[in-house]
Amino acid sequence: MLRIAVPNKGSLSGPAAEMLHEAGYQQRRESKELRIVDPVNDVEFFYLRPRDIAIYVASGQLDIGITGRDLLIDSDAYAEEILPLGFARSTFRFATKPGTVGDDLADLKGKTVATSYEGIVAKHLSDNGIDASVVHLDGAVETAIQLGVAQVIADVVETGTSLRNAGLEVVGEPIMKSEAVVIRRIGADAEEAAESKVQQFLRRLQGVLVARTYVMMDYDCRVEQLEKAVALTPGLESPTVSPLHNEGWVAVRAMVPAKEAQRIMDDLYDIGARAILTTAIHACRL
Ligand SMILES: Nc1ncnc2c1ncn2[C@@H]1O[C@H](COP(=O)(O)OP(=O)(O)OP(=O)(O)O)[C@@H](O)[C@H]1O
Ligand SMILES: O=P(O)(O)OC[C@H]1O[C@H](OP(=O)(O)OP(=O)(O)O)[C@H](O)[C@@H]1O
Ligand SMILES: [Mg+2]
Numbered sequence: 001m002l003r004i005a006v007p008n009k010g011s012l013s014g015p016a017a018e019m020l021h022e023a024g025y026q027q028r029r030e031s032k033e034l035r036i037v038d039p040v041n042d043v044e045f046f047y048l049r050p051r052d053i054a055i056y057v058a059s060g061q062l063d064i065g066i067t068g069r070d071l072l073i074d075s076d077a078y079a080e081e082i083l084p085l086g087f088a089r090s091t092f093r094f095a096t097k098p099g100t101v102g103d104d105l106a107d108l109k110g111k112t113v114a115t116s117y118e119g120i121v122a123k124h125l126s127d128n129g130i131d132a133s134v135v136h137l138d139g140a141v142e143t144a145i146q147l148g149v150a151q152v153i154a155d156v157v158e159t160g161t162s163l164r165n166a167g168l169e170v171v172g173e174p175i176m177k178s179e180a181v182v183i184r185r186i187g188a189d190a191e192e193a194a195e196s197k198v199q200q201f202l203r204r205l206q207g208v209l210v211a212r213t214y215v216m217m218d219y220d221c222r223v224e225q226l227e228k229a230v231a232l233t234p235g236l237e238s239p240t241v242s243p244l245h246n247e248g249w250v251a252v253r254a255m256v257p258a259k260e261a262q263r264i265m266d267d268l269y270d271i272g273a274r275a276i277l278t279t280a281i282h283a284c285r286l
Pocket of ligand 2: 138139140141155156157158159160161162163
């Protein structure tokens with residue numbers, strides 16, 4: 001049975017459960033449940049603190065886990081990212097009170113930096129040869145500056161609202177970009193036993209990602225316009241082209257990126273395509 005770690009709380013928890021549900025896996029009904037078995041899919045889910053997931057996966061007791069890239073790197077656990085999942089996107093940045101620290105990383109020399117991600121920050125400072133102190137706090141680190149615990153913070157930034165509300169602004173370049181990722185123990189793919197089940201799990205999640213980012217597009221066009229139309233909708237392999245009852249016309253079907261669907265529909269219309277439709281994809285295996 002495949003054993004999978006899933007975040008039990010925080011920003012990752014809801015979207016992770018939603019994605020697993022869309023991929024056809026049974027999920028817990030109550031937020032207090034710590035473990036469930038999905039007998040149909042032969043999978044056991046463990047609901048763990050997001051910060052602990054890389055440690056469990058690195059220990060080899062669990063086959064794979066869903067966590068944040070920033071949490072994986074911060075943990076320094078013996079685990080690696082195998083599939084980015086596109087949700088819980090954020091950047092990890094330094095921030096401070098406007099006018100108190102210069103915009104250069106070197107300006108952090110001698111300062112105290114408060115963060116919940118001590119591993120990422122200490123490594124980033126030492127990689128860049130900056131001698132600064134790091135204070136570990138569990139959360140709500142924005143308040144550390146106001147209360148005099150640090151002059152600088154390093155934290156997750158998504159919209160920037162938390163920083164603005166605390167009267168802070170980012171300094172320097174982002175330390176890293178993060179999103180939810182699937183992780184596994186480094187070198188675990190050499191162990192054949194769970195490999196085919198892991199690959200099946202990844203294919204299911206990839207199917208959800210594709211279904212979320214692509215739509216199916218159908219349209220009719222004149223044979224003379226087919227090459228131009230197909231250039232606009234190349235599909236993943238190649239579009240399906242079928243004859244229409246009316247001679248000189250064909251029906252075309254191809255997957256297109258959802259974000260570009262409206263522009264592609266306009267361009268197809270301009271070259272004479274008609275009956276242009278898009279439909280949602282609910283699941284797929286590429
Ligand atoms: N506002 C946000 N937008 C996007 N991702 C976020 C945000 N806040 C945290 N994350 C991501 O969530 C993960 C941290 O999860 P964790 O549950 O520890 O923190 P949280 O979501 O802030 O929850 P809490 O602090 O309530 O426990 C990290 O990968 C982080 O990048
Ligand atoms: O840029 P924003 O959109 O404001 O998002 C970033 C904030 O969200 C998270 O905090 P959370 O609310 O989880 O509180 P925490 O500090 O206790 O983790 C994170 O720690 C930042 O503070
Ligand atoms: Mg948080």
